[in-house]
Amino acid sequence: MSIAKRLxxxxxxxxxxIIITVLTQVLLVPVYLLSWDVxxxxxxxxxxxxxxxxxxxxxxxxxxxxxxxxxxxxNNPKKVSLYLWSGVWVGFGVGILQxxxxxxxxxxxxLGLLLNEAQGLSSSLIQSAGLxxxxxxxxxxxxxxxxxxxxxxxxxxxxxxxxxxxxxGAMAVAAxxxxxxxAYGANLLEAAIVRTVVCGIYYALQYIDFFxxxxxxxxxxSKGSLRLGWKNFLKSIHISAKSILENARNxxxxxILAPLTGAVNLVAFSTLRTGAxxxxxxxxxxxxxLMPELMHFxxxxxxxxxxxxxxxxxxxxxxxxxxxxxxxxxxIEPLFNLWTRGKVVFNPMLFAVxxxxxxxxxxxxxxxxxxxxxxxxxxxLKISAIAALIVLVGMxxxxxxxxxxxxxxxxxxxxxxxxxxxISAAKAWLHNNQLIWxxxxxxxxxxxxxxxxxxxxxxxxxxHDKYILLAVILFMLLLNLYDYWRTMPFFARFRTKQMFRxxxxxxx
Numbered sequence: 251m252s253i254a255k256r257l258x259x260x261x262x263x264x265x266x267x268i269i270i271t272v273l274t275q276v277l278l279v280p281v282y283l284l285s286w287d288v289x290x291x292x293x294x295x296x297x298x299x300x301x302x303x304x305x306x307x308x309x310x311x312x313x314x315x316x317x318x319x320x321x322x323x324x325n326n327p328k329k330v331s332l333y334l335w336s337g338v339w340v341g342f343g344v345g346i347l348q349x350x351x352x353x354x355x356x357x358x359x360x361l362g363l364l365l366n367e368a369q370g371l372s373s374s375l376i377q378s379a380g381l382x383x384x385x386x387x388x389x390x391x392x393x394x395x396x397x398x399x400x401x402x403x404x405x406x407x408x409x410x411x412x413x414x415x416x417x418x419g420a421m422a423v424a425a426x427x428x429x430x431x432x433a434y435g436a437n438l439l440e441a442a443i444v445r446t447v448v449c450g451i452y453y454a455l456q457y458i459d460f461f462x463x464x465x466x467x468x469x470x471x472s473k474g475s476l477r478l479g480w481k482n483f484l485k486s487i488h489i490s491a492k493s494i495l496e497n498a499r500n501x502x503x504x505x506i507l508a509p510l511t512g513a514v515n516l517v518a519f520s521t522l523r524t525g526a527x528x529x530x531x532x533x534x535x536x537x538x539x540l541m542p543e544l545m546h547f548x549x550x551x552x553x554x555x556x557x558x559x560x561x562x563x564x565x566x567x568x569x570x571x572x573x574x575x576x577x578x579x580x581x582i583e584p585l586f587n588l589w590t591r592g593k594v595v596f597n598p599m600l601f602a603v604x605x606x607x608x609x610x611x612x613x614x615x616x617x618x619x620x621x622x623x624x625x626x627x628x629x630x631l632k633i634s635a636i637a638a639l640i641v642l643v644g645m646x647x648x649x650x651x652x653x654x655x656x657x658x659x660x661x662x663x664x665x666x667x668x669x670x671x672x673i674s675a676a677k678a679w680l681h682n683n684q685l686i687w688x689x690x691x692x693x694x695x696x697x698x699x700x701x702x703x704x705x706x707x708x709x710x711x712x713x714h715d716k717y718i719l720l721a722v723i724l725f726m727l728l729l730n731l732y733d734y735w736r737t738m739p740f741f742a743r744f745r746t747k748q749m750f751r752x753x754x755x756x757x758x
Contacts (some may be wrong), residue, residue: 290617310490320545345395488627617676
């Protein structure tokens with residue numbers, strides 16, 4: 251499969267994962283509420299949230315090893331195998347420790363305190379919740395703690411699209427299986443058992459395929475090195491800490507806003523930010539499939555192909571995202587009022603600021619890919635900590651003074667600082683490895699964001715002339731796109747054309 255087809259296939263799988271998430275959050279809620287009371291469903295959601303929290307160390311460990319595999323490359327299968335099996339056995343060990351921790355939490359009745367037993371939940375329901383948490387922790391240990399490392403290694407050999415589709419299927423199975431059981435009358439514990447059994451069967455089929463691919467690429471099962479595995483796990487804690495800080499920066503905003511602005515304004519902020527969140531997830535569908543290819547080019551010190559990979563992200567911003575946010579700013583208000591049934595007041599300036607934060611986030615993606623792909627752990631942790639601090643202090647200072655717009659400005663400031671910091675770190679790494687940051691492409695991409703920002707501001711201030719302004723701004727962005735295309739290397743233009751031609755494969 252060509253690079254272009256791999257990128258498109260991987261992006262399609264990532265989009266399918268987003269669709270599953272959206273459908274789960276929208277369509278399956280009535281199924282649960284029709285069969286369960288609100289307390290039981292709330293408890294189910296709390297258990298899923300706790301399960302995700304407890305596997306943070308697993309996720310950080312696997313992410314670190316993923317980039318180590320890409321850094322080593324497919325031409326060194328012996329070293330890849332050593333890192334893989336060292337990580338698998340240590341991953342299982344971490345999974346067992348997590349199970350033991352959950353057993354302690356359940357049998358010392360700490361779970362009752364965590365789930366707010368004092369607010370009306372019966373002791374029998376708390377007991378069922380404890381059993382569900384134990385069942386899911388054992389399932390995670392067997393299927394994800396060590397096995398997740400195997401999933402990550404296959405991207406090194408060009409199988410990212412295949413593993414992404416397996417992951418999308420796992421998400422669908424994990425969401426649909428318990429919902430069907432609940433629709434047929436299953437209680438909390440029975441739904442968890444159904445989910446675990448069905449997911450177990452699915453993961454068994456998945457790992458049969460994964461082991462076939464490992465054998466095909468001469469990766470044999472081995473005892474690995476516990477010393478190496480433990481060393482890598484300790485390094486991965488930086489990534490786990492970074493994930494916690496980033497979650498605090500995103501989800502934590504709601505916690506800060508609730509006491510500062512009240513529930514009504516929190517709903518307004520969350521609804522206005524829905525489009526921005528979706529755009530960020532959509533951008534990941536481009537960057538994630540691109541990562542194996544980018545790391546392959548960086549390892550080979552291939553300047554032209556590295557620029558092509560980075561430019562693939564920027565051309566999406568220049569050609570689609572910048573014009574898209576300007577057009578959306580023009581037409582969004584009546585659509586937003588229809589969606590919220592007029593119960594949430596539309597704030598055009600806040601919407602523009604949140605849209606701009608998405609563009610800044612997008613601009614930073616090539617630099618983030620370089621830094622994360624090469625496991626520059628201290629840099630990542632430092633940047634995440636600074637951004638989280640900006641959000642925390644900025645919210646406390648600005649929100650009481652200028653309301654929700656202050657929250658949007660704080661998030662934009664955090665994104666700008668993050669973007670500048672990652673670009674600086676990426677430039678330094680490239681310089682130290684005889685590569686050059688693509689300055690001209692970066693400048694034109696930045697210019698598209700600037701044009702979009704000015705355009706949204708003018709549309710807000712000159713509302714009666716917004717359609718004329720939209721035409722002028724889109725024309726300027728089109729000229730900017732032409733400039734970007736003209737300055738791209740020949741190989742980059744060739745690969746971009748090839749990628750779009752490959753789309754015809756999916757129309758047949």
